[in-house]
Amino acid sequence: MKTQSTAPTHVLLRYLSGMLFGRVMFSCAILVGLMEILALLEQTTPILQRHLGVTGILTYAGMRLPFLVAGALPLSVLIGALLMLSQMTLASEMAILQASGLSMWGLYKRLIPATLLIGVMGVVLDDQVTPRSEQALAAWWNRTDPHxxxxxxxxxxxxxxxxxxxxxxxxxxxxxxxxxxxxxxxxxxxxxxxxxxxxxxxxxxxxxxxxxxxxxxxxxxxxxxxxxxxxxxxxxxxxxxxxxxxENPPLSSGTIIGMLRGRLPSDSSPGFLQAGLLERFLRPAAMMVLLLLAMPVIYIPPRTGTRSWVPVWCLGAGLLFIIAQGLLRAMGNAGLLPPPVATIPGLIIFTLGAVTALLRNEAK
Missing domain, CATH: 2.60.450 (lipopolysaccharide transport protein A fold)
Structure with a gap:
């Protein structure tokens, strides 16, 4: 009996997690592709002036890829979650799940594993892959500089x-x-x-x-x-x-800790380094907040359909969260705010706001 009762739960968890992960990766691929095109439009002329040819263009695009992916992941989580939940709501899948006893919080819990996995991927990219790729890109760019x-x-x-x-x-x-x-x-x-x-x-x-x-x-x-x-x-x-x-190169956590302890050379203030380290390991929590901000789309009225403004408001709230986190981080970098104040309050404020909106919709 225990196996029969837990099997549907595992199937639903795999289905929702796989769907969210796929939508997020699809959104990330589109965003990264657009950013790669914009970066190459700016850098193709200098690359060709150095006589590096098509190989140089591909080298630049490949070395720049981890940095772009890491930067696009937060917005990809927001867009991917909005796409998935909107499609499920308009296709009456959410109504079926709610009729079967799945609450809004039950849905959120089943989306947590995929969101945390994406957040951990972002931490690994920020902490290990991006610093190495950006340093290799900077060394290659400097080595090929004729002046x-x-x-x-x-x-x-x-x-x-x-x-x-x-x-x-x-x-x-x-x-x-x-x-x-x-x-x-x-x-x-x-x-x-x-x-x-x-x-x-x-x-x-x-x-x-x-x-x-x-x-x-x-x-x-x-x-x-x-x-x-x-x-x-x-x-x-x-x-x-x-x-x-x-200028502001990505740093691994080991490099940041070495700078803070005086073992490695640094041109940054301790507050800048501490805020960067704290923000990096709070990345999964930020992904959870973005998912929470996308959840109200499950309350789109069936008659409204694609004419509903709920996805637009959720997208605006997510963008506001990303901008607010960036502004707080900039104030922390400038030494106007302590590192914890520059990273944690935004998470708490937007979490409370999203939970309030969800509870109001749940009570209707």
């Missing part, structure tokens, strides 16, 4: 050192205009070093060339004789400088 001197300068800090690089070339293996400033434990400037360039080799590490040093001891300043070359004792690698030279 790397047009790149922008950037600052970084590593332990007690502050550094500045004029530009990066050869996929991160050559640094031009390297400045290093060493501080005392009290934060006072102890030494300033300038190297015209630094080259990386696997055998010897970083080799600085044409070095000028200034040492500071209290009120005394000494300019040391120039050096032709010397080895730079550092744990940094070419891929670290590729990451530092990029």
């Amino acid at each position: 790397p001197e047009n790149g922008h300068a950037f600052w970084f800090h590593e332990g007690g050192h502050i550094g500045r690089v004029q530009y990066v070339a050869d996929g991160g293996n050559m640094l031009s205009g390297l400045d290093l400033y060493t501080r005392t434990p009290d934060g006072l400037l102890q030494e300033a070093l300038h190297a015209d360039r630094a080259d990386y080799t696997h055998a010897r590490g970083w080799q600085m060339r044409t070095i000028h040093r200034i040492q500071i001891d209290g009120n005394k300043t000494d300019r040391l004789p120039p050096e032709d070359e010397t080895i730079w004792q550092t744990s940094l690698h070419p891929w670290d400088f590729i990451r530092l030279s990029a």
Whole structure:
């Protein structure tokens, strides 16, 4: 008897989860395809100017794909859930399920596994796949740049050192205009070093060339004789400088934790890093909120059909949630809000709003 009673539940769970997963992946494929086309329209000319040809276009599109998929997943969950629930409601499937005793909350519970799976996929993409693909893309783009001197300068800090690089070339293996400033434990400037360039080799590490040093001891300043070359004792690698030279590159959780503990160089504030880490692991919860915001479409009146405005209102609520989360995150990045305040309140507010709307419809 137990097997007979649970079998229909498992069948319904597989049916609903499979349908939701399929709709979300279909929506994601369309969104990613559109974003790929827009990205290629912007980058095809520079790629062809570098004489990379069709291979370069395909390389760029392939390396950019994980970043686009990770960015499209939240909106895909919203659109996929709206498509699935609207189709089921208009086809009277929801009426049949409700007549068989399935409540609105029972339906939501059976959609949770697929939503969590999609959320975990987003976390894996954000945390492991996207940082690697974007770093490989940045290194390839830098290596094929015929004019790397047009790149922008950037600052970084590593332990007690502050550094500045004029530009990066050869996929991160050559640094031009390297400045290093060493501080005392009290934060006072102890030494300033300038190297015209630094080259990386696997055998010897970083080799600085044409070095000028200034040492500071209290009120005394000494300019040391120039050096032709010397080895730079550092744990940094070419891929670290590729990451530092990029604007807001995706970071893995291990890299973020290393930056927060001072083991890895960083050009971001601790609040920015903490907010990014917290938001990443709250991604499944955000997917659950988006699913909840799509649920009111099951109350579309049968006579209204496709003329109902309920899907439009649900889509607007989901977009408002995505925008609000982005604004709160931007305020957290700017240091105006603590990381928990920049990530958690939006989830709670929109969850309460969606639950209120569902309970009102359920009471009618």
